[in-house]
Amino acid sequence: MIFKVYYxxxxxxxxxREDTKSLYLDAENEAAAMTAVESNTEYNVEYIEPLEGNALDYEQQSASYKLTEF
Known part of the structure; x- marks a missing residue:
């Protein structure tokens, strides 16, 4: 599943709020996404949003959409 991680x-x-950034991550669940970000970065994770259906389609059309791999 694809997750949008705000950090x-x-x-x-x-x-x-003005400094919040986001990345897209493919993980099995929210816990796995959190573990991946915490073990590979020094980021302060604010929120993890699961993306599917129309929300995922919308994000994929964005110029900033790129899956992050650790």
Whole structure:
């Protein structure tokens, strides 16, 4: 399943909405997605959103859509 992971690049500062970034990840479930991000980055994960159906189709049309591989 594809997940959209919202994150801050650092855990040192307090999160600011303006600094939130996202990446797309293929994982079995939300826990696996969280583990992959936490074990391969220093990102502060804010939210993990599962994408399927129309939401996934919409995101795939975005120019920023690219699956992240660790």
């Amino acid at each position: 801050q690049e650092t855990k040192v500062r307090s999160p600011k």
